[in-house]
Structures are given as C-alpha cells and as structure tokens.
Amino acid sequence: MSAVDLSNCKSVIFGCEGTKLSAAEKKFFKAEQPFGFILFARNVETPKQLKKLVKSLRSAVGRPDAPVLIDQEGGRVQRLRSPHWFEAKPFGYFGDLYETEPERAIEALRLTTRLINSDLREAGITVNCSPCLDLRLPETVDAIGNRAFAGDPEIVARFGAVVVEEMLTAGIIPVIKHIPGHGRATVDSHLALPHVPTPHNVLQETDFAPFKALSMLPWGMTSHIVFDDIDPDQPATQSRTIVEDVIRGEIGFSGLLLTDDLNMEALSGGLAERATAALAAGVDIVLHCSGVLAEMQEVAAVCPLLGEEAQARIDRGNRVFDHPPGKWDRDADQVRLTELLSGDAA
Template sequence: MMKAAILGIAGPSLTAAERALLAELPPTGIILFGRNIVSPPQLAALIDDLRSALPPQAVLMIDQEGGRVARMRAPHWPELPPAATLGTLYATDPEAARNAARAHGAALGAMAREAGFDIVTAPVLDVPSEGASAVIGDRAISANPVAVGVLGADIAWGLLFQGIQPVMKHLPGHGRATLDSHHALPHVDAANLDADFAPFAANRALPWGMTAHIVYDHLDPANPATFSPTIIETIIRTRIGFRGILVSDDLAMNALTGPAASRAVRALAAGCDIALFCPGDLADNRAVLEAIPDLAPGLIPRLKAPSLP
C-alpha cells in the first residue's frame, strides 16, 4: 500500500535517507521542482532512481504550466508562454485560441512524458478579479469564465493526448484572493461565486483537481477550502460535480498553520484524497507519512492516464 501523500525531495538526486524512507513508508508519489532539475541526463537518472524506489503504481508529478511556472526550463526544454496569452487570443479569434490551447497542453504533455512524469499540475482554471493578488496573474487564462472553461478543457485535452494526467486548480477558485496563499491566508467575502465555479464545473470530468488555501467567508468562515469538509463536499463534490482525485495544494504554504503532519491529517479528514507536501524536508516527510492513512485502494487504478496505443 501507499500513503495518501505526494511529497517533494530535497535536491537533484535521491539521498540514501530519502530512499530508505520511500521503502519504509511509500507515498503515492513524488513532485519535482526546479531544485530537483539540472539537465536532461540528470533528470533521467533521478526519475529512474525514483521509479526503482517507489511502488510501480506510484506517480511522478511536475508543477509545469508555462510562463513563470516552469521547472523544466531553457536551454534544455522549450519555454512555453503563460496561459493568459491564450485568453487574449480567444477574445479576437476563438478557434485559433482553442487550437493554440490544445497545442500548449500537448507541448506540456510531451515534455513531461518524454522526461518520465505521469502528472502535470495544469490547467489553472481560476478566474481573476480586479484587485486580486498577482500570484495568479498571467497564470490565469482569462477573466471571462467561458473562455477559461473552454481553453482549460483544451489544455487538458492536449495533456491527456500525450498520456499525462492534468490537474485543474485551484478548487473552488483562487481568482478573487487579494493575498498570496504562499505567504498568508486569503479571505474571499463575495457571496456570489458562480463565475468562479463555472470553469471547474465545465471540466468536472477531469481526472485530478487541486484545492485552494482560501477561506470563503460565506461558505465556511472557519476553514480554508483545503481543510473544509463543507466546501469539499457541498461545493467541490456536489455543486461543481467533481468526482476525480482531489489533491491539496502544497500544505507547506504559509496560508496554513500547525505542524506538517497535522496539516496533512486535516486535509485528508476534510475530504482531500491526497495530501501534497512539497519542500522536501526529510523529517517533515517522515512525520506526514507516519501520521496519515493509506491511499484508498479504489483510487490506485485512476492515478495514471490510460496507456497510449
């Protein structure tokens, strides 16, 4: 069995202590960031090492959207534009924008597949509001919810075409947040969030989704979405209708408080299927893995995309 967590590792190679922990308490997967990626040969060696250290069902994930969120970077890999360029094109030529979005997703997927990943944490389906934090910014496709839903589906199609699982984020919507959840806990006090939910509802059949570390005051004033059974069940699962695998955003973000293990326990208790903890600290990784349950067995066949013919 695998523990219901996806974890980061510290550097560009797997240490002996990390390998021992993965053998003792196997997680559902590993996520890689820029600190883990130096060159194609180094990345290939690391991924081979991770595959040998993890159960065969475990997944490898990368946070790669295009624009400023890119862990595989030039000169070794292509630089893709931010998603906002697709929304700008959609305003004047929707058909060209849809073709570009599919190509964008396919390019992301091809890079990920060739490197050996299973999952890419895109598309961003947040609908930005005026005055919102720049943390989303040009990562958002458009301020038009219809464009976000359509082009987000096309990006996801491109990823799936390459055999890569997309992760839509950040449920149920990060676009109104005026604070960066990496550093502080945002509150959203708007009562009508229909426009925020719409792109996620349009893509509710996607295989993976990621929560937002945001308090929605009219839905659950006491808890951010990641820790809120009310928001996960009532909004994400029922109103939006998402039935895929729900992973938390990075539980190490400063929007949240408490020890690593308690954050993971809270996210899973609230209804997340998998806890995401990214910094790669060995002691925190162990604490998380020791505190949480195994991944639900029924989710194991759904972790990876079906094999391409």
C-alpha cells in the same frame, strides 16, 4: 492499464531535496511508501539527469508506475526551462489573444500543450499540475495573475478543455486547480490566508463554473482559501463543508483530490496538524513539496494508507494510459506555433 495494488501506499505525495536521491531519502521512501512524488526546479539540471531521477524515485518505492508530478503550466510556473526544454507562454497570454483572434489563440494553446507534453513524456513524468482554472479578475493576486486564462468562466472552461484534451491524448494526467477557485483571493496563499467575502450564489455562477464544466477530470487540487459565506472558519483544503458540499456536491468533482502544498503559510499549525485536518475534511492525498526529510517524516507519521475510495479514483485516472498516446511531429508543431505567435499564420 490494469488496476495496481496500492494498498500499502500512504495518502501523501512528497518532493525530494536535490537532483539525485540520497541514501536517507531512498530508505525513507521505501519504508513510508508515499503514493507519488513531485518535482521542482531544484531537482532539474539536464534531460539525462531528470530521467535518472524519475527512475530512481520509482525504484525507491518499488513501483515502476508510481506517479511523478510537476507544475509545467508556462510563464512563471514551469520547472523545465530552456535551453533543454520548451518555454511556454503563460495561460493569460492566450486569454488576451482570444479577445481579438480566438481561433489563433486556441490553436496556439493546443500546440503549446503538445510541446509541453513531449518534454514530460520524454522525462517519464506522468502527471502535470495544470491547468489553472481560476478566474483572472481585477482583484486577482499576482501569485495567480496571468497563470489564469481570463475572467469569463466560459472562456476559462473552453481553454481548460483544450489543455486537458491534449494532455489526456498524450497519456499525461492533468490536475485542475485550485478548486473551488483562487481568482478572488487578494493575498498570496503562499504567505497568508486569503478570505473571500463573495456571496455563495455569485461564486456558483462564476468561480465554480469552470471546475463544474470539467468536473469529470481525474485529478484536482484544492485552494487554501476561506470562503466566508460558506465556511468562515476553515480554508477549502481543510473544510469538510467545502470538500463535501461544494467540490464533491455542487461542482460534482469525483476524481482524486489533492491539497495544495502543506508548507504554504495560508495553513496554520504544524505540518502534522495541517495534513490531519485536510485528510479529515475529505481530501484524498496531501501534498508536501519542500523535500526536507525531517518535515516529510512528520507528515508521513500522520498519513494513513490509501482508502478504497481513493484507490478507486486513482484506478479511474489511470485509464488515461489504457490507449497508446497520440503521435505528433514536434518540429512541425514548433514551426507552426512560432508562426502563430508571430502573427504570420495564414
């Protein structure tokens, strides 16, 4: 894919309110030119409706390749569900299976990812906010819970590599999350601001390790967490110390960096303040998910156009599409996965 002119795009990704765009939303998106869009369960009814919505989002900004994101991990976090779409096991299922049958766990995860990719490609969705590379520890808050593979950083990195390999082969951009790690948070960042007191050197050897192992990936998403031993004053999303020294420095992530949702209560202040602080810290793109037009207007007003560095990162990520996606037999994959999950695999 050749470089796309993004010079008129703002450094924000928005949601939308319902299953089709209103006239007001179309007018707003055309005027404000967000970089992309993210979909949720409220936006989804049928495959035909979803494809039409994806197409209309891109038409609203006049860019047929505008990224459309979704969270399709499996388990509790999958916006596309039966009867129209494949229902995936949570990542923690594969981590548990790995303890006794590692080969079966890896193959099952690979096939699961292929089936998810098939649904996304059919809908025209090009970015999946997955995989979750957080550690699953005894203290891990339920909001993460079995969304995380395991507590061993090496196992998390290995499983993450399987997921991203399949996604990239299918022409889907993965988003590794929640950098630099959400596993030690004991409160839900949707509801309050977590503080992690773990020493910096321990975090380097544990929580940061899966992200470092996959730091070459094109997109990543920050966590709304305060790491007391690194920056006791600001959550990672709004901390220049975390973004520059840890995410870009120690972890070595050089891809496009998104915030988690600005509406989460871990962040304080108005939405404009939240967005401004994240962008000032060095995040490339802010993510606003509610689809509420008045909120989007507030955020858009403070979001600058994409800078040259962010555009270069986007261009590197778009190289996912430089080759035709692999071809698989969906029905055969489904049959084999059923065998693996039932324990009948040879």
